[in-house]
Amino acid sequence: MLEVDFLGIPLKNPLIVASGPMTRCGSYMKRAVEAGAGAVVTETIVNEVRRNVRPRLAKKGAGLQNIRLYSDYSLEEWAHEISIVKDTGGVCIANILGHTPSEMAYIAGFVEKAGADTLELNIASPHGEGLEVLSADPEQVYEFVRSTVKNVSIPVTVKLSPNVSNIVTLAQAAERAGAAGVSAINTMRSIIGVDIETGKPLLPTFGGYSGDPIRPVGLATTATLAQAVSLPVSGIGGISTSEHVLEYIMLGASTVQILTALILNGYAILRQILKDLEVWLETKGYSSLEEIRGTALKELKSFEEIPNEPYTSHLAKPCLLPDCSLCTTSCMYDAISKDHRGVVSVDQELCSGCGLCVTVCPARCFELRWDG
Numbered sequence: 001m002l003e004v005d006f007l008g009i010p011l012k013n014p015l016i017v018a019s020g021p022m023t024r025c026g027s028y029m030k031r032a033v034e035a036g037a038g039a040v041v042t043e044t045i046v047n048e049v050r051r052n053v054r055p056r057l058a059k060k061g062a063g064l065q066n067i068r069l070y071s072d073y074s075l076e077e078w079a080h081e082i083s084i085v086k087d088t089g090g091v092c093i094a095n096i097l098g099h100t101p102s103e104m105a106y107i108a109g110f111v112e113k114a115g116a117d118t119l120e121l122n123i124a125s126p127h128g129e130g131l132e133v134l135s136a137d138p139e140q141v142y143e144f145v146r147s148t149v150k151n152v153s154i155p156v157t158v159k160l161s162p163n164v165s166n167i168v169t170l171a172q173a174a175e176r177a178g179a180a181g182v183s184a185i186n187t188m189r190s191i192i193g194v195d196i197e198t199g200k201p202l203l204p205t206f207g208g209y210s211g212d213p214i215r216p217v218g219l220a221t222t223a224t225l226a227q228a229v230s231l232p233v234s235g236i237g238g239i240s241t242s243e244h245v246l247e248y249i250m251l252g253a254s255t256v257q258i259l260t261a262l263i264l265n266g267y268a269i270l271r272q273i274l275k276d277l278e279v280w281l282e283t284k285g286y287s288s289l290e291e292i293r294g295t296a297l298k299e300l301k302s303f304e305e306i307p308n309e310p311y312t313s314h315l316a317k318p319c320l321l322p323d324c325s326l327c328t329t330s331c332m333y334d335a336i337s338k339d340h341r342g343v344v345s346v347d348q349e350l351c352s353g354c355g356l357c358v359t360v361c362p363a364r365c366f367e368l369r370w371d372g
């Protein structure tokens with residue numbers, strides 16, 4: 001029921017473990033496969049290994065900042081690490097980074113020989129290595145992809161950065177150069193916070209932001225890419241539940257990738273997400289994910305297409321939360337009030353139909369109705 005086609009390779013499900021420390025070596029990737037992952041993406045494989053700085057991770061709220069660079073395993077060691085995934089029966093996507101088109105092509109050839117099923121070119125990092133330039137320049141993206149595609153026979157995908165002004169031109173450059181797919185998003189450039197007692201940032205340089213708060217950016221990017229290119233999109237960013245997976249797929253993603261939720265909760269949540277996905281599909285009477293792929297994408301309008309209709313808020317059911325005042329305090333138009341008995345009412349004359357109460361109310365008491 002969860003099976004998907006990934007660049008011609010059948011995956012048992014669309015949930016892929018994204019590049020990073022949870023796929024830093026063969027034994028970690030094996031754990032991901034055994035926990036149910038449809039495929040794993042290696043941590044970024046480079047030609048010249050550099051030691052990672054300490055500290056390199058900080059969490060604040062639901063988000064994570066990292067200044068981890070790449071894999072600390074050498075290219076030669078990766079040949080063995082990839083073979084561990086293959087021996088487990090897993091699908092291995094090698095995430096690679098070369099600093100020139102020819103270096104990228106060389107690493108690609110190496111990992112292909114080592115048994116990688118597909119490639120994901122990492123052309124973006126919000127910290128270090130000057131990748132900001134490459135990740136934002138369509139001509140360079142074209143050159144890197146082109147030289148890699150020419151050197152290997154496995155499918156080549158490109159992982160795109162959200163830290164650019166026009167992601168569409170980059171995806172189109174990748175498509176023109178022969179990429180078989182795109183994945184997005186990599187982490188967002190960030191400073192997660194400042195320790196106001198010491199006056200120092202929590203981590204000493206700009207880093208990559210990930211986890212729950214970046215999901216809306218990942219969803220918007222997935223939809224943008226699904227509209228702009230005909231390549232399959234692997235949606236990434238802030239996934240931790242089956243609902244999040246469904247959101248990405250409904251916005252056009254073919255597969256999805258997950259990392260921060262695994263760092264924070266362990267590989268076991270993969271199994272829970274997959275179980276919940278199956279239950280949801282079964283309950284709704286679907287027999288495959290293909291039936292829901294892109295449903296929300298079709299509903300997405302341009303701003304100009306949205307009609308200006310006379311909707312106002314109405315109570316769909318009585319409020320049963322006497323101590324909650326989220327609707328009254330957040331109604332900017334003073335249209336919602338609660339009397340001394342706790343009865344909530346909406347003044348349709350004052351209501352401007354902004355819709356905030358519909359999503360603010362924890363008990364979902366409000367709905368917008370057409371008042372024309």
Ligand SMILES: Cc1cc2nc3c(=O)[nH]c(=O)nc-3n(C[C@H](O)[C@H](O)[C@H](O)COP(=O)(O)O)c2cc1C
Nearest residue numbers: 018019020044066185186210211237238258259260
């Ligand atoms: C600690 C950490 C290390 C990461 N390392 C890599 C990496 O080596 N290569 C890469 O392409 N992306 C890397 N990423 C980005 C993730 O693969 C993913 O794109 C991003 O974290 C968003 O997904 P998430 O919100 O599920 O974590 C890293 C992310 C984190 C948090």
